[in-house]
Amino acid sequence: MIEASSLTVSIGHKLILSGVDFAARPGEVTAVVGPNGSGKSTLIKALSGDLPYGGSITLNGRELSSMRPAEAAALRAVLPQAASLSFPYTVREVVRLGILGGHSGTLPHQEQSLPERALARVDLAGFAGRYYQELSGGEQQRVQLARVLCQVWKPVLDGQPRYLLLDEPVSSLDIKHQLLVMRIARAFAEEGGGVVAVLHDLNLMAACADRAVVMKNGRAVAAGTPADVMRNGLLSDVFDCALKVGVVPQGATPFVLPQTAEE
C-alpha cells in the first residue's frame, strides 16, 4: 500500500499540499481528480519521492524518504506528464531504459524481448526502430508508458505489490488509446499491483477507477468510490461550476455532461 498521512509540501514559501491523507491499495486503481492548481501533480511528485515533504509517506510500510533510489525503483514506476529527450534515441532504446534497474520480474531470456512486448501492449508494435523525437505527442506518451511498464512488468514481485504512478496518462491521447491505457492500468491492478493516476476526465475516472481522491486548494476534500464522489454538490463546489451528475439508463456508471454547467 502507498500511504500518506498529514502530508505537507511547500515549494519556496508557498504551501502546496497541507495535511493530505491518502491511500492507494494494491489491486485498485486510485484516481486523483481536482481542478487545475489543486495539487494533484504535486501529490504524485511527492509520492514519487521528488519533493521534500512533511508528514509521512510509506511504500509497502517503509518510509519513502529513507529508501535509496534503487529500492524505490524496484517498487514503483512513474510516468511523467511529458518527456523530451536530448539525444536521438530509438523507441526501443527508450523502452529498454525501463529494464535498467533489473526488476522487471521476468526471466533474463524473456527480458530481451520485453521492449517489443511492452510496445505491443501500448499499440506501438513495429515502432521500435523509429526515432523517439519523430513521434507525435501521443505516441511519445505511449512509448514512455511502455518504458514504465517494463520497469514493473510483474505487478507483484517477491510477494511485494508494486505500483504505477501515472501523471495525466491520457492527456494527449485519442479516445481509443485513452481506453487502452486505462485497460492496462486495470489489468495491472487486477494482477495485484496498485495504480495511482491523475485524471482530468471525470467520466474516465467514473468508468475505470476503484477509488477516487478529490483535491482542492492543496487538500484532499473527499475520497471514496467514484459513485461516492460523483455528487452534484461536491463536484460543483470543487470545480467551482454547477454540474449535474447523470446515470446512463442501462447501468449504474454515473457521468457528468459539461453541457449541464450553468453560467
Add this chain to the structure above:
Amino acid sequence: MLSARTILFRRLEAVPEGDRSARARLALLVLAAMLVVVASLSVATGASDASLTAVVKWWLGLVPEDTLSQRDRIVIQEIRLPRTALGILVGAALAVSGALMQGLFRNPLADPGIVGVSAGAGLGAIAVIVLGGTVLGPVVSLFGIYALPLAAFSGGLATTLLLYRVATRRGQTSIATMLLAGIALAALSGALSGILVYLADDRQLRDLTFWALGSLGGATWTKILAAGPVIALAFVATPLLARGLDALALGEASARHLGVPVQRLKAAAILSVAAATGASVAVSGGIGFIGIVVPHLLRLIIGPDHRFLLPASALLGASLLLLADSVSRTIVPPAELPIGIVTAVFGAPFFLWVLLRRRGILDL
C-alpha cells in the same frame, strides 16, 4: 561449415529493430583498428626520415642493432613515441570529457570548453608561465616541472567546484544555472588570463601563444607520467556512469525513478570531466572541437547509448587528434602549426554542418 559471413548475417537478422548495440560493437572494433593504423602512421611521420618498417624490424630484432642510426633511435623513442602516446591520451580525454559533459547537461552542445572548465585550467597554467619567476616562484621550485600540469588541473577543478556550488541548491543541480554560471566563469577566467598576458614579457608571450592554440609539441615521457594517471582515473569511472547517463537523458526525475542515484552520478561525472580536462589542457594547451565533434559524429553512427558512446569517443578522439597532429607537423615544414588551429579549421565547419543537418531532430 559456417563461414564468418553467414554467422555475421545470421546475427544481424536476429537483432531486433531499433537495437543498435550490434552495430556499435562492430564500430568499436573498426575504431580500435583505425587507431592502431593512425598511431603507426603517427610514429612513422616526421621531419626525420626514420621509417616505420625500419623501426618495427628493429624492435622485433629482425635486423642488426646498428641498422638504425643513434639519431633515429632517439627521434623515435624520445620524440615521436611520447608525442603519439600523448596524442592518444589527450584526444581520448577531450572526446570522453565532451561526451560525459553532454550527457550530464543533456545538451549536445555542452563541452568543457563551454562551461569554463578549460578556461579555468588555462588560467592556472598561464599564471604559472607568467608568474613562475616572481610571485609563484616558490610553487614552481616546489613542484618543478609538475607545477604547470598541477596548476591547470587545480584551475579546472576549482572552476568545476565553484560551478557546482553556484548551481546546486538543496542537493539539486540546475542545468540552466550551471550553463549560465559556466559562461560567466569562463569570461572571468578569460579576463584574468588577459591581465596576466598583459604582464608577460616577449619570451613568455611566445610560449603563451603556442600553448593557447594547443600543441602536442613538447611531449615527453615525464609529461605523460604526470597527466596519464589523472586521465586514466577519469576513464576508469566512465563504465560506471554509462547507464546512469542514459537514464539522465529522460530528465533528472525520471532517472531517479529508474533507480539512478542522480546526485552521486552528477558529482562523479563532474570530477571525471575536471580531471581529464585539467590534465589535457596542462600538457597540450587549448585544443578545441574534439570534445564536441567526436561524440556528435558517433551519435549519428551508433546512437547515443553511453555504454558504446564513451569508449567509441575515446578511440575516435585519439585517432582524430593524431591525424590533426600529423597535419600540423607536415603542412608547413620544417615549422609546425599549432594543432588547435588544425582542429578548429576542420572542426568548426564540420560542427556547423552537423547542426544544420540535425537541428530538427535535436530540437536545439
